[in-house]
Amino acid sequence: MRSRPRSNRQTFMPMSMDRIIARSACVCHFNGMFSQNPDDCVRKLGENELIERIRAWLGPVAPPAPYGMGDDCAVLPAVTTSRQQIITTDSLTFGQHFDASAHAHDAGAKLMNRNISDIAAMGGTPGPALLNLLFGPDLSLLWLEQFIAGIRQCCEKFGVTVVGGDISQLPPGQFTASVTLTGLTDSPPALRSTAEIGDTIYVTGTLGGSILHKHLHFEPRIKEGQWLAAHEACTAMMDLTDGLGKDLAALLPEGSSAAINLQNLPLSHDARECARKDSHSPQMHAFCDGEDYELLFTVARGTQSEIFEKQWQTRFPELKVSCIGRIVNAHPAGRYIDIESSEALPWQSGFEHFKQT
Ligand SMILES: Nc1ncnc2c1ncn2[C@@H]1O[C@H](COP(=O)(O)OP(=O)(O)OP(=O)(O)O)[C@@H](O)[C@H]1O
Ligand SMILES: Cc1ncc(C[n+]2csc(CCOP(=O)(O)O)c2C)c(N)n1
Ligand SMILES: [Mg+2]
Numbered sequence: 026m027r028s029r030p031r032s033n034r035q036t037f038m039p040m041s042m043d044r045i046i047a048r049s050a051c052v053c054h055f056n057g058m059f060s061q062n063p064d065d066c067v068r069k070l071g072e073n074e075l076i077e078r079i080r081a082w083l084g085p086v087a088p089p090a091p092y093g094m095g096d097d098c099a100v101l102p103a104v105t106t107s108r109q110q111i112i113t114t115d116s117l118t119f120g121q122h123f124d125a126s127a128h129a130h131d132a133g134a135k136l137m138n139r140n141i142s143d144i145a146a147m148g149g150t151p152g153p154a155l156l157n158l159l160f161g162p163d164l165s166l167l168w169l170e171q172f173i174a175g176i177r178q179c180c181e182k183f184g185v186t187v188v189g190g191d192i193s194q195l196p197p198g199q200f201t202a203s204v205t206l207t208g209l210t211d212s213p214p215a216l217r218s219t220a221e222i223g224d225t226i227y228v229t230g231t232l233g234g235s236i237l238h239k240h241l242h243f244e245p246r247i248k249e250g251q252w253l254a255a256h257e258a259c260t261a262m263m264d265l266t267d268g269l270g271k272d273l274a275a276l277l278p279e280g281s282s283a284a285i286n287l288q289n290l291p292l293s294h295d296a297r298e299c300a301r302k303d304s305h306s307p308q309m310h311a312f313c314d315g316e317d318y319e320l321l322f323t324v325a326r327g328t329q330s331e332i333f334e335k336q337w338q339t340r341f342p343e344l345k346v347s348c349i350g351r352i353v354n355a356h357p358a359g360r361y362i363d364i365e366s367s368e369a370l371p372w373q374s375g376f377e378h379f380k381q382t
Contacts (some may be wrong), residue, residue, distance in 0.1 A: 027082045040063075058125060059198055060165035067169060068162035079158075079192075081184050082173040087187050093334045099188035101153060103208070108209045113143040115204035123241065129168045131241040133175025139266070140206040141245035146264035148215045148254020151183050151355075156190035156204055161197040183247060201212035209348070215254040215322070217275050220261035220330055223326030226276070226283060232269065233296025233311035240316040245356040252340055253322055258333055262285035264320040268315035268375025269349075274360060276323060282356040284364040291347040293317075315376035323352065 060066050080087050081096055090096040104110055117136040144151045253259040265272050273283055287308050296310040339345045356362045359369035
């Protein structure tokens with residue numbers, strides 16, 4: 026039988042990456058991100074030569090000016106059809122989104138995939154992007170080349186072009202990068218604000234334990250997002266970056282709560298693995314860890330769930346979809362309640378920047 030939530034509620038706060046790094050310092054192998062070797066430091070090259078290197082490493086995904094790198098602005102094609110333009114930005118910081126145990130290629134892929142995942146969440150097709158890089162003079166050139174190779178691979182896979190960006194200097198030992206990614210949608214973009222009371226709540230894939238692997242190796246759900254945005258039953262959508270505990274609140278209309286069916290939470294293998302290592306449950310990891318980069322969406326009240334799920338299975342046989350609950354009238358017990366016991370879930374938040382733990 027399923028264990029009921031503990032009555033002495035505790036708010037789970039995911040670990041910050043610096044605490045994770047501090048804990049795992051002894052197992053992190055230095056991967057040469059910052060270098061003492063003057064021949065392998067970005068300071069060896071001036072800004073212009075560095076930009077030329079980046080352009081060369083990006084290869085075919087970096088078109089020339091005026092439609093790409095090299096002028097004050099990049100020129101974008103005019104949008105003359107009924108398609109809508111969308112635009113997003115997300116960053117990646119050393120010590121916050123990856124640590125010294127990550128391979129440079131994976132870090133570059135993560136930066137691009139985080140942005141592509143946002144385009145997926147609106148049902149869009151990704152297009153031209155801007156890349157901003159800020160790093161210390163001791164950043165290894167070899168590391169940067171591999172980071173850019175990770176970006177290039179994602180761009181090739183999803184049809185993204187890097188049409189410009191910026192480079193700026195930080196103190197030694199620091200690295201942050203951000204991408205601004207544009208996209209186009211064929212159907213009206215799927216929004217966060219359009220769910221209604223009575224809608225059911227779905228999630229793709231499995232959740233939890235991302236820190237073990239998935240935060241560096243996830244698949245943006247582009248095809249799935251496009252299919253859902255075009256599906257008449259899909260009422261709202263977003264991607265899951267900070268965990269259900271934080272992100273689900275963004276889908277809930279005023280005056281509503283989410284009744285969650287804990288038995289249907291799709292637990293990842295790594296959620297179970299994390300639970301084996303600490304005192305928390307796999308459900309807690311699935312609800313609060315974040316960085317799942319799955320789609321969270323709602324389906325209109327009155328939709329026959331068997332028919333919707335069958336359509337999904339036919340279209341996406343390799344990716345599971347799970348109905349994890351329903352939007353209900355605001356419940357006195359809290360925003361997230363257990364659908365069976367009507368008690369508040371013990372976890373009411375996910376990953377939150379700037380909040381002290
Ligand atoms: N500095 C900012 N200036 C303007 N708008 C911002 C800023 N930071 C966030 N926003 C906007 O606030 C909304 C929520 O941002 P948030 O970063 O939480 O979403 P997200 O990018 O989907 O999630 P995550 O960053 O966790 O992947 C978005 O519409 C975003 O554009
Ligand atoms: C157990 C556990 N603790 C921490 C993390 C890390 N993490 C989770 S959400 C997030 C923010 C993502 O986007 P943004 O910075 O854009 O809000 C980060 C860096 C994890 N994956 N697992
Ligand atoms: Mg963001």
